[in-house]
Amino acid sequence: MANQDQDPGEVKEVPKAQASVEGASAIESISTTSAVSEVNREFQEKSTLKKAGDMGLPYINIAKTPLNADYLRLIEFEEAQKGRLIPFFKVGKKVRVAVEDPEKPETKEVTSLLEGKGYEISINLASSAGIEDALKFYRSTQKYKKIEIVESVDEGAIDTYEKEIAQLKDVPAKLAEVTAEEGLNLLNIAASKTHTSDIHYEPGDGEVVVRFRIDGVLHKVFGLESNVYSKIAEQIKYQSKMKLNVNTIPQDGRYVFTFNENKVAVRVSSIPTPFGESFVCRYLPSGRKAMTFEELGFHGIALKKLEKAAKISQGMILVTGPTGSGKSTTLYSLLGIMNTPENKVITLEDPVEYYMKGVTQSQIDESRDYTFVTGLRSILRQDPDVVMLGEIRDIETAETAAQAALTGHVLLSTLHTNSAIEAIPRLVNMGLPAFMVAPALNTIVAQRLVRKVCPHCVKTEAISESEKKEFKEVIENLKKVNPGTEVEVPTEVAKTAGCDSCSSTGYLGRLVISEVLTITSELKQLILNNASSVDLIAAARKEGIITMREDGFIKAAQGLTTLEEVHRVTNVAR
Numbered sequence: 001m002a003n004q005d006q007d008p009g010e011v012k013e014v015p016k017a018q019a020s021v022e023g024a025s026a027i028e029s030i031s032t033t034s035a036v037s038e039v040n041r042e043f044q045e046k047s048t049l050k051k052a053g054d055m056g057l058p059y060i061n062i063a064k065t066p067l068n069a070d071y072l073r074l075i076e077f078e079e080a081q082k083g084r085l086i087p088f089f090k091v092g093k094k095v096r097v098a099v100e101d102p103e104k105p106e107t108k109e110v111t112s113l114l115e116g117k118g119y120e121i122s123i124n125l126a127s128s129a130g131i132e133d134a135l136k137f138y139r140s141t142q143k144y145k146k147i148e149i150v151e152s153v154d155e156g157a158i159d160t161y162e163k164e165i166a167q168l169k170d171v172p173a174k175l176a177e178v179t180a181e182e183g184l185n186l187l188n189i190a191a192s193k194t195h196t197s198d199i200h201y202e203p204g205d206g207e208v209v210v211r212f213r214i215d216g217v218l219h220k221v222f223g224l225e226s227n228v229y230s231k232i233a234e235q236i237k238y239q240s241k242m243k244l245n246v247n248t249i250p251q252d253g254r255y256v257f258t259f260n261e262n263k264v265a266v267r268v269s270s271i272p273t274p275f276g277e278s279f280v281c282r283y284l285p286s287g288r289k290a291m292t293f294e295e296l297g298f299h300g301i302a303l304k305k306l307e308k309a310a311k312i313s314q315g316m317i318l319v320t321g322p323t324g325s326g327k328s329t330t331l332y333s334l335l336g337i338m339n340t341p342e343n344k345v346i347t348l349e350d351p352v353e354y355y356m357k358g359v360t361q362s363q364i365d366e367s368r369d370y371t372f373v374t375g376l377r378s379i380l381r382q383d384p385d386v387v388m389l390g391e392i393r394d395i396e397t398a399e400t401a402a403q404a405a406l407t408g409h410v411l412l413s414t415l416h417t418n419s420a421i422e423a424i425p426r427l428v429n430m431g432l433p434a435f436m437v438a439p440a441l442n443t444i445v446a447q448r449l450v451r452k453v454c455p456h457c458v459k460t461e462a463i464s465e466s467e468k469k470e471f472k473e474v475i476e477n478l479k480k481v482n483p484g485t486e487v488e489v490p491t492e493v494a495k496t497a498g499c500d501s502c503s504s505t506g507y508l509g510r511l512v513i514s515e516v517l518t519i520t521s522e523l524k525q526l527i528l529n530n531a532s533s534v535d536l537i538a539a540a541r542k543e544g545i546i547t548m549r550e551d552g553f554i555k556a557a558q559g560l561t562t563l564e565e566v567h568r569v570t571n572v573a574r
Contacts, residue, residue: 044127052125055102062086062098062130070179070235071095072138074119075110083110086126086134095119098126098134172222180235185257187232188266191283192259194503198282201236203229203275214503215451215510216324229276236279240268248272254351262286267351284353290336296329297511297560301482301544302551305443305516310337315442316405318392320417326449326512327414328353331388334412335359338386347388348375364390372397380404389413395431402432405440420446420517420545421536424527438519438527447514448548448569450561451507457499458506460492460559467493467563474553482544487554494559511560513552513569517545 045061052059071087072080074095080086083106089096095114099107102123111121126134171190175183191199191212198213208229211218224232237244240253253268267282293306309317317334319327332354339345339358346360350372355361362379364370372389373396379387380400391414392398405411417423423444427437463471471489479485496506519527522539546554552566 041129044129048125048127048130055125057102058122058124060088060098060124060126060130062088062126063133065098067134067137070181073179073181074114074117077138079110079113080138081135083107084128084131084135085110086131086138087114088124088134093119094122096122096124098124098131100126100128100131172224172228175224175232176228180231183228183232184235184239188257188264188283189259191281192264192285195509196283198280201229201233201279201281203273203278205275208276214505215507216449217451217505217507219503219505226276233277233279236268236281237270237277240266242268242270247277259285265353286355290332290356291329293333296326296333297555298514298516300485300554301546302514302516305518306334306445309443309516309518310334312410312442314405314408314410316401316411316413316440317443317445318413318415318423318441319445319447320415320420320423321447322416322418324449325447326510327447328390330445330447330512331412331414332356335386335388338410343385344383345386345388346379346382346384347390348372348379349388349390373400376400376404380409384409386410386412391415392427392430398427398430398432399436402436402440405442406436411440417446419548420444420515421533421540422446424536425533428530434527434530438524441519441527443519444517445514446517446548447512448552449510450513450552450555450565450569451505452509452511452560453494453496453562454499454502454506454508456501456508457497458559459495459497461495463490463493470563471553471557474550475557478546478550478554481541482546487557490557490559493556494562496562507565511555513548513555513566515545515548515551518543 049059065088067086067088068090071090074087074090075085084100084104085107086098087095088098097111097114099111101107102125111123114121171186174186178186187199190196194212194214196212196214197216200209200211200213200218202209202211203226206226207223208226209220210222210224211220213219234244236242237251237253239255241255242251242253250269250271252270254265255268256263256265258264263286265284265286267284269280269282270277272278293303298306319330321327335345335347335356339356344360345358346362348362348364350364352361352363360382362375364372364375372391372393376387376389376397377400387404387409389397389401389411392401401411401413415423415426417426421444423446424437424441427441428434468489475485475487475489478487498504498506502508517523517540520539520543523536523543526535526539549566549570552561552570553563555561556563556566
């Protein structure tokens with residue numbers, strides 16, 4: 001396959017002075033349907049070279065040019081055959097075509113057709129025998145069943161479609177039979193139908209492993225042969241506007257496709273490996289509505305604290321947790337409540353993942369020195385009431401964010417810590433003085449995502465003695481902190497099975513387990529006194545905070561998730 005941003009080597013710009021070829025005119029009428037000897041074929045190419053020079057056109061030996069089936073599909077085979085025209089190179093909207101006779105009416109008709117689609121056409125002259133060889137190759141690609149680029153799926157046919165694509169068994173075979181554009185479309189649709197958040201392409205020795213992250217967990221779904229993967233990789237780079245001829249440095253890009261009338265943005269990251277480029281594609285569907293706190297999984301005292309925080313007029317709300325713990329989703333839920341006609345809401349993100357009506361959203365660009373620090377300073381001059389900052393990464397950002405929270409703004413952001421309490425020493429260790437941390441902070445949310453059991457195939461089993469002991473210990477401690485807690489040790493717990501609805505994982509969807517810490521007067525004083533984490537935790541427990549582990553056990557007791565999931569995300573050994 002020809003590299004998409006390098007012209008084929010056989011193309012030659014021919015000055016008239018260099019186009020004189022003795023005796024070439026004697027073979028211009030050679031029939032393209034008859035066998036052409038090697039010698040005669042050479043003369044025919046030379047004749048075409050001379051003719052190209054006389055006409056002031058570039059010449060191409062199309063028979064020796066690697067043809068990309070994706071470029072051929074710019075027009076139907078019948079049109080290519082009628083116009084004796086072969087598309088052989090494309091960058092953006094610029095397309096180079098090989099023709100036998102540029103003055104032929106049928107050729108002009110096909111050229112006009114391409115121009116009508118918005119393409120900028122460059123004509124290259126090729127021999128009639130070369131065109132015939134190219135048409136034979138073009139004809140051979142027609143043996144593959146053409147798969148239309150799917151932009152919508154009839155909801156009534158989803159079950160059938162899921163059986164064909166979502167099961168993922170036959171995708172590798174399909175990818176080997178279609179063009180790169182159609183192959184990437186198949187993968188996009190498979191990701192959409194299985195609710196995949198990321199696709200990982202991992203080249204290895206002899207096979208490329210493709211893994212889908214579904215409900216936060218990676219699953220190997222199939223392997224690809226290197227030759228099939230190479231065309232998919234090139235198409236990913238082409239769609240996401242990466243440099244096609246660069247494969248030795250990391251690159252980032254983005255492309256968009258449409259599925260069921262919703263645009264889905266795909267954020268692409270590549271890194272070089274000894275076996276080829278590895279890609280991670282993150283799928284970001286548009287049109288998502290901000291979920292309510294209850295829909296996310298907040299309940300009880302955590303829900304009440306979060307609802308109260310959503311009504312503050314100034315102060316800082318931080319959501320903490322590792323990458324992939326749903327921090328941004330919780331922030332968008334907060335924004336959904338704060339986004340009222342009376343409030344000016346501005347966000348600064350890296351990148352903007354979901355667009356919200358009524359919210360001014362800005363994306364940082366470090367290549368132009370538009371960072372979280374410089375961007376936040378600019379945003380504060382826009383007279384906002386609520387500012388959402390994608391992440392606090394350094395002391396400069398932390399200082400500016402704290403100043404905003406202290407001067408009449410609501411500041412929402414994220415931080416990478418393992419618990420709510422740990423956010424306090426993290427800010428101090430960054431260099432933010434305690435006398436700024438204490439008055440600026442209002443609420444800290446720490447969270448993880450656990451998978452919900454699939455309602456279509458979930459089963460229950462009697463609780464084991466070890467599970468009963470764990471539940472009893474957690475619930476007894478919980479009731480000491482919150483005497484009003486109504487959860488009891490269950491007699492049965494949820495167990496996974498697996499069905500078509502959940503792609504045989506036993507889980508379908510995710511929900512938050514969390515701890516929500518409100519910064520009370522006592523906690524503010526402890527922060528000012530540089531109290532230890534032990535003292536801060538004691539004060540938080542006194543205020544009734546429920547830990548993530550306890551919240552997870554509550555949800556397991558309610559049959560929403562499994563104990564295995566709680567152990568997995570809270571790192572608790574059985």
